[in-house]
Amino acid sequence: MNILKLSWKNILAKPLNSMMSVMLFALSVGLITFLTLFNDQFKKGLDNNLAGIDLVIGAKGSPLQLILNSMYHIDAPTGNIPIGEAAPFLNPKHPLLSAAVPLSLGDSYGAFRIAGTTPSIFRMYGARQVEGDIFKNDFEVVAGSAAAQKLHLHVGDEFYSTHGLEDNPDLTHDHGNPFVVTGILQPTGTVLDQLILTTPQTVWKVHEHDTTSSTSTESSHDEHAHSAQGHEHSSKPIITIDSAVAQVLTDSIISALRAQPEKEITSILVRFKTRTNIQSLNLLRNINANTGLMAASPAMEINRLYAMMGSGTEALQYMAILIAIVAAISIFISLYTSLKERRYEMALLRVGGAGPGKLFLMIISEGLWIAILGLILGLVAGHAGMHLAGGLLEKGYKYQFTGLQWVPEEMWIIFGALLVGLLAAVLPALQGSRTDLHRTLAES
Amino acid sequence: MIRTSSLTFAYPGQPPVSFPDVSCEKNEHALILGPSGTGKTTLLHLLGGILSPASGQIMIGDTPLHSLRGQKLDSFRGQHIGIIFQKPHFIRSLTALENLLLAQSLSGNKSEKSRALSLMERLAIGRNAYKKTTAMSIGEQQRLAIARALINNPAIILADEPSSALDDQNCRQMIDLLLEVATENKANLIVVTHDSRIKDSIDKKIYLD
Numbered sequence: 001m002n003i004l005k006l007s008w009k010n011i012l013a014k015p016l017n018s019m020m021s022v023m024l025f026a027l028s029v030g031l032i033t034f035l036t037l038f039n040d041q042f043k044k045g046l047d048n049n050l051a052g053i054d055l056v057i058g059a060k061g062s063p064l065q066l067i068l069n070s071m072y073h074i075d076a077p078t079g080n081i082p083i084g085e086a087a088p089f090l091n092p093k094h095p096l097l098s099a100a101v102p103l104s105l106g107d108s109y110g111a112f113r114i115a116g117t118t119p120s121i122f123r124m125y126g127a128r129q130v131e132g133d134i135f136k137n138d139f140e141v142v143a144g145s146a147a148a149q150k151l152h153l154h155v156g157d158e159f160y161s162t163h164g165l166e167d168n169p170d171l172t173h174d175h176g177n178p179f180v181v182t183g184i185l186q187p188t189g190t191v192l193d194q195l196i197l198t199t200p201q202t203v204w205k206v207h208e209h210d211t212t213s214s215t216s217t218e219s220s221h222d223e224h225a226h227s228a229q230g231h232e233h234s235s236k237p238i239i240t241i242d243s244a245v246a247q248v249l250t251d252s253i254i255s256a257l258r259a260q261p262e263k264e265i266t267s268i269l270v271r272f273k274t275r276t277n278i279q280s281l282n283l284l285r286n287i288n289a290n291t292g293l294m295a296a297s298p299a300m301e302i303n304r305l306y307a308m309m310g311s312g313t314e315a316l317q318y319m320a321i322l323i324a325i326v327a328a329i330s331i332f333i334s335l336y337t338s339l340k341e342r343r344y345e346m347a348l349l350r351v352g353g354a355g356p357g358k359l360f361l362m363i364i365s366e367g368l369w370i371a372i373l374g375l376i377l378g379l380v381a382g383h384a385g386m387h388l389a390g391g392l393l394e395k396g397y398k399y400q401f402t403g404l405q406w407v408p409e410e411m412w413i414i415f416g417a418l419l420v421g422l423l424a425a426v427l428p429a430l431q432g433s434r435t436d437l438h439r440t441l442a443e444s
Numbered sequence: 445m446i447r448t449s450s451l452t453f454a455y456p457g458q459p460p461v462s463f464p465d466v467s468c469e470k471n472e473h474a475l476i477l478g479p480s481g482t483g484k485t486t487l488l489h490l491l492g493g494i495l496s497p498a499s500g501q502i503m504i505g506d507t508p509l510h511s512l513r514g515q516k517l518d519s520f521r522g523q524h525i526g527i528i529f530q531k532p533h534f535i536r537s538l539t540a541l542e543n544l545l546l547a548q549s550l551s552g553n554k555s556e557k558s559r560a561l562s563l564m565e566r567l568a569i570g571r572n573a574y575k576k577t578t579a580m581s582i583g584e585q586q587r588l589a590i591a592r593a594l595i596n597n598p599a600i601i602l603a604d605e606p607s608s609a610l611d612d613q614n615c616r617q618m619i620d621l622l623l624e625v626a627t628e629n630k631a632n633l634i635v636v637t638h639d640s641r642i643k644d645s646i647d648k649k650i651y652l653d
Contacts (some may be wrong), residue, residue, distance in 0.1 A: 001545035001555055006535065013537030344533050351494065352550040352592075353522015355515045437494050441529065442485050
């Protein structure tokens, strides 16, 4: 039985008082932890998906919407652009651009977006390995890892797409050619994990077949389940995407696109050869001023988004700090009142040989125990909350949120929480350590 | 063995009070008697190192208690002086046994559970070891207070009005038990009281007036 154990027993002896302080503490720590995790993963998610893209070219509208739609796949398109107008940027010989990836959006399967694009998108997002093979012909698709997992897609599966982003069976294109899964990407940590990729021509062809709106009520899921039953789901070997093959395919898709200037695509993701080139810097302004297209810079738009999100999380952070202050006051009051009740116990400890230092230490420990309990509870709650909210956030933001991750900023939360516990206990501890032995013993 | 000479004590802003000399040889016990307000508790606190004298000397064995200060005084008190207070007080969040273990650890000794338990058995409160002290009867609490005073094998046991809350029969038992265990442990027992019921239990008497 030493002073540390005694302080722990003292906390346990007053469970209701202690619990109140612990819960307040946990609430504050939990909230701050959640916000820290969210901010960290939100920013990392946005940054991961920048993928070195310097410019997105699409239809005129809100530049932020264009970025959100074409890079994060969380908003509706600003409209479509005719290939005729976009053709110069798709030209592989464009002097300023090192990569230009067309996107043709509009359909989905099971709430996962189908993007018509070229295989060059794999390199842009750093996807190197695929189970099975990449898409080579129309109606062949490569599914992102998260999409494949959630939709239970396997190489060789077939399915019909749905118009729009909703998982609505009434909008299923259930006639014409089904999509065939030729490959499943290994996880990239980017928005690619959440997409189903095919050729731009496929997206057009689905809609050409669609002369009237669908009348069938059979859901695409049923269809998929149906076709899935017939298959042996042995996994296919994982291959590294051959960049030469991908390039040849990309070139042929691009030239096919450019041969049909009257057709439309949604947007083009563009990388500059050199970012610091003055002509590159002027390209955005030139496109916006002199063409019917709109160019938006992801870096600029994302910074704007941070600024908007920032004020919201900042307000929450202030609230968490306010709760932390209330928690500290609660620890202070609980220690202070229990000190009054325990004056005689303090004197007994002194008589038994404990110096004022030990009494100080004991009361500080009591404050710290509460802080540590609140801290552990709060960290667990923050991570658990993040994990639970992860699924919801993932749907909204199209990238992964997890509570199982630890961020370095949490060291500051731990440090701060212990400091608050310590500060709240200092005054009562000083008071307790100064217990007047003779007077206290003589009084009772 | 304890010996004091020409002890005085002064409360701030008041003239110093002087106390008669107290001395106990080996195996000797003493009663300090006097009506209320004559400074019995002050003298007891001086002997216990709870107060420091304005002048005079207190020798416990070979140690000059009057010259000890701070942590040295606290440690010496914990190791060599056992004090029993008028009303038994304990650390409420601990069990009876834990209170004894804490007393051992505070004095700088090792917590010896076996010694604490056998001491409780000796005082016939062994079955209360794992009870909270608040769940014990007043008589049992008094015995636990004795156990706590004895746990570190002190040279001196001081008791401040130990019988004031007890009826005649318990009063008799209490003082007999105190004398027994003090003698067993080769400690000097000094009892401060104004309780005439225990006047005849101890031969050596020191009167305050």
